[in-house]
Amino acid sequence: MSFFSDQAKQFQQTAANLQDRLSIDGGGLDGATYTSLEDQRDALQDQAEAMIAADLKGTLAQLTVDQTRLAQCTKSLSDAVKEVKRFDQIAGLLSAAVVLATAVAKADPGAVFSALAGAEKAVAAVIPKPQPAKSQSASASGAMSGTLLAVAASDDSAEPESRG
DSSP states (O other): OOHHHHHHHHHHHHHHHHHHHHHHHGGGSOHHHHHHHHHHHHHHHHHHHHHHHHHHHTGGGGOOOOHHHHHHHHHHHHHHHHHOOOHHHHHHHHHHHHHHHHHHHTTOHHHHHHHHHHHHHHHHHHSOOOOOOOOOOHHHHHHHHHHHHHHHHOOOOSSOOOOO
């Protein structure tokens, strides 16, 4: 199976993840929101199927894109749909996924690049990045550095000196 068919399967998985979320948590949504999410799910599924059909025809073989980036982006979209709790955020993710799947299905490198940026931005907006650990203050780190230098500069040998 080709790379693009694998990506289409990721989009199909994203649609399935949404369906799972709707089945479990969607009962509290108003009718318009629920219908809108179903429509986006269906559009994503349709575009994924179009990608598979286009791939079979060989049109996607000519598309030059950063496949690693595309693979990571589609995985991030799918994972985010499972992780995010708010349906308005899920709708944003699905919208970005539909735009990306449509661009890939059309085999338009410019549209794919633009859609990738939009999808990555959508994921970043709803999935917080881990914060780096806080570093020690400059004075504490300076004191530690001085201590390490003093220890390193000492002339202690492994054998005790003989005092005679």
